[in-house]
Amino acid sequence: MSSWIDTFTKVAGRVEKHFDLVKFNIKLRSGWLDPVQIQPYRGHGTAQRLYLKGRVLEYRGVTSASNADSVWENLLNMYRRFDSHEIPGARLRVRFGSQELETTTDHEGYFDLEIEPREPLRLERVWHDVELTLIEPKAEGQGRERVVGHVLVPPPKSEFGVISDIDDTIVLTGATDPLTMARIVVLNNPHTRLPFEGVAAFYQALRKGGTGAGYNPIFYVSSSPWNLYDLLIDFLNLNGIPVGPLFLRDVGLEEDRLLKSGHHEHKLKQIRTILDTHPDLPFLLIGDSGQEDPEIYREVVHEYPGRIKAVYIRDVSVGERDAAIHKIITEIQGTGIEMVLVADTVAAAEHAAKQGFITAEALPEVRAEKRKDEQAPTISEQVPVLGPIADAAADTTTS
Secondary structure, eight states, X not given: OHHHHHHHHHHHHHHHHHHHHHHXXXXXXXXXXXXXXXXXXOEEEOSSOEEEEEEEEEOOOOOXXXXXXXXXXXXXXXXXXXXXXXXXXXXXXXXXXXXXXXXXXXXXXXXXXXXOOSSOOOTTOSEEEEEEEEEEOOOSSOOOOEEEEEEEOOOTTOOOEEEEOOBTTTBOOOTTSHHHHHHHHHHOOTTTSOBOTTHHHHHHHHHHTTTTSOOXXXXXXXXXXXXXXXXXXXXXXXXXXXXXXXXXXXXXXSTTTTTSSOHHHHHHHHHHHHHHHSTTOOEEEEEESXXXXXXXHHHHHHHSTTTEEEEEEEOOOOTHHHHHHHHHHHHHHTTTOOEEEESSHHHHHHHHHHHTSSOGGGHHHHHHHHHHHTTSOOHHHHSOOHHHHHHHHHHHHHO
């Protein structure tokens, strides 16, 4: 069975790659290429090396979200995100300070930059600008052909870093129920999706650290696809959750993108990348009990002794899953690291204050924000039901 799946994946990946390349060449020769945009993703690095990833795509007309957007508008924008038309072999000019170099996208339109700064960085700055300009191909109309990417370099006095999951850790998704999760993600937008109660105040306190005046970097790791990057960035910004690099997942038919690269392997690989890039920084790990975060974080604790200060797991599971998680907690305690299973953000914040990760003065704000957020709709109330959608579709058909 496994060999059959491997063969199918390889063949399907090659067919997809060949078809996309043929389609792109036809559009390019015929002048049918839509305006081209560069989408840089927030990067990270050190004073010695900077990392920036991004993608070059045809502009698909994804509109900015608002509170007034209908279910149909959300659905259409989501379709456009996943019906991406990538630009293979696009050439980009990269400028960082006085340095200039070129990079080329792969067949999926992605580029991965590594920059070694020739001049000392101004380490009092946390975010550093990288200018990206499209050299070729050129298309009719205006696109985002020149953009600025941003790379995070943790300040030398950072106390620790934070690695956080996204789904059901900072944003309500109902990840333990695939149907509910699909409806929330597809039919909502950053204005209508809900954060977990108090999470913005807690993460702001973690960023400021035990002194209340520091800057601790926060990294977000998720198995969500890169197609949702703009949605997640808007969600963080709208809800006052600290900015930070996102580590998402490429999806496709190739063996390292869909069938071979599972949730566990993807997240573990990204966490290793973060820890290896910032070897002098200890970390807090934050996740939920609904999927595999406890198992992933257990591996990280064992692989990186002395690097993890504490692990926070939001309790969103029941039954047999609870027993498995408590077993992991007991195992990790043997390493001297606490994995704390919490019912809500306030419980995590109270523990963090006792450990000196945040100030005690931050607790009232976390509690107040939790009470405010609790007045928001529940998951069942925020998910648009399918009945009105079906009725609207019927009206369209009969009119």
